[in-house]
Amino acid sequence: MAIEFKPSPSLPPPVNSVGAVAWVRQNLLSSPLNIFLTLFSFYVLYLLVPPVIEWGILTATFEGASKADCTGGGACWAFIGVYFEQFMYGLYPSEETWRINLALILLVVLIGTFAVKTVNKLFLSIGILIIYPVIAYFLFAGGVFGLEVVETSLWGGLFLTTLIGVVGIVASFPLGILLALGRQSNMPIAKSICIVFIETVRAVPLITILFMASVMIPLFLPEGMNFNKLLRVLIGITLFSSAYMAEVIRGGLQAIPKGQYEAADSMGLNYWQSMILVILPQALKLVIPGIVNTFIGLFKDTTLVYIVGMFDLLGRVQAATHDSSWLGTTIEGYAFAGFVFWAACFGMSRYSMRIERKLETGHKRN
């Protein structure tokens, strides 16, 4: 009696809604406008891609010692090879560049140890933030343990770019936190000083700050007291980016609900305890994208030191393209520098997205 209900197997989806053909129809040819846009895009690609590949790879010269070796008619990448050391280290004496490499390896190892679970993270942080810079400074500048002295005017290339970027980032972070806290505090004088500083710095271009650092600071110092140009530029850049950092962090502080402040108070925590243990960790996590954006901006802005006469990566490339024996290699130089900056900045932004996901504690509204 009982009829067993046997569903027949589902039919496959219509052929024109799956597979490559359907994808093309949906994504490239869904309407007249879409067809036009697709054709237009192909035209743009046709204009850009083949010439670039031909110039950059097919007819390019990769090895050689002078411009005369570049006979392919395309890019002359040999230029990058010849100047590579200058692009990396500036005019740093080549027999001493191992010191820079050593410092870099040391830093990588130190940061790598963060992954080891048994290491005390507090001591490691202190080591990286306080002891490492001292070691690195003496490695770079020399003058101890028989290391030859290298004047800072010889520092350059990607080394200088990285140095300015890292020092600016590391130093502006705590300063930015202090400024942000000052701006949010209820002490009128401290608050106004912070506001005036932040707003003034943010209203002017970085170049004016750099000019100030290189031209004006010496005028403000007492007779006979004068310090290194690199140091002055570092101070300028740090002050500049700390103002931006302060605003980013302020955004995070404002986003913390009042209940968190009250909760910290009710636990009997004093101001610094409540900030360090309760408020700042939450606020900083909220604004990671903004912080990383500031870092990326700062890294790109290091190129401006060229304008006050220092030769970072871009400055070195610029100088090299004016070498009379390599005339006409401007695009290769810019392509190389552009790629290095692009890789660094793009990498930083992707890394920040990863951190964001990792720190996500799952209070998502669904």
Next chain:
Amino acid sequence: MSDKTTSSNKSLLNDAGTRALIFQIVLLAAVVFVGYYLFSNLQANRADQGISTGFAFLNQPAGFPVLIHLIEYTEADTYGRAFFVALINTVVISLMGIVLATIIGVVMGLARLSNNWLVARLATVYVETLRNIPLLLQMFFWYFAVLAALPIPKNSIVFADFFLNKRGIYSPNPMIQDGFGFVVAGFVLSIVASIALVVWAKKRQTKTGLWFPAYWASLGMIVVITFLALAASGFPIEFDLPQKSRFNVTGGMVLPPEFVAVLVALSTYTGAFIAEIVRAGILSVNWGQTEAARSLGLRDSLTQRLIVLPQALRVIIPPLTSQFLNLAKNSSLGAAIAYPELVAVVMGTTLNQTGQAVESIGLCMLVYGTLSLTISLFMNWYNKKMSLTER
């Protein structure tokens, strides 16, 4: 009660208010002391080096050329006039850059959201490439690699009446003839009429619900009336066309390569950032809003214009303001490729010649501060106008 609060273990030093007061007094004293110390050093140093103080130098003859000037300027003019020329150069490039960057940004932002896969990818490549490469490098690229690679004037690239060569872009220069006032009057009149039309259309819509395409009508009106005025007065504009002579191109309006390089670099770079802002703004509008609009029977273009865009603008405007400010400040990088803007003229040449660092740098900072303030005041006004009015 009062016994407890004034009891002995609550000394003045343990009171949060008092400590804050002491801290602030110390802070203020430190700032004042450092300021005084720096200032006295400055006075002593300037006396030592024989640098004069004050702004009297602005009235002295500058004696250096400024290659791009929109107002009359010769080497015999004063530093003050050179400063003014540079100020105009900065303002002009900032405003043009802002307009261009906004157009590029909106187009690219919408392109990234396009349902055409290829267009979206191309826009992504554009954004990710340009915003991750330093602006200065891009400026150098346009100036030293692209524009310098253009042919010499003799072999200019010709495009209609436009000439393109190493010395810049030559375009027809409109020359105003007698009777142009009539055209201006017609233009102004049509604008006044358009405003009246828009106001009337809005009023009528509130009253009766009837819709009138006031913006399209105004546009048509402005074009037609201006054209009629032009025709009636016998087309009082003549174009000074660039002419190719044997070795050079003469006549016409010239956009120098420095100007073109700065403008292109500024607007494409900032455009990439604006594209992301526009994209985020449009994504922030809940999809339900689009669905609701469709269920009311609104066409797609109206849905975008009346429902999505106004809500997206609330998210877009504040970050857009900072991009405009950045663009205005970044115009200072023009100094690196000899575009004579404020930093190049005032903090470069003037400072070198007079040695008056404090005055020059101070003047520059003041101008940039004012420029930033003006842009942000305007954008804040616009933001307020567009912001959510809750009842």
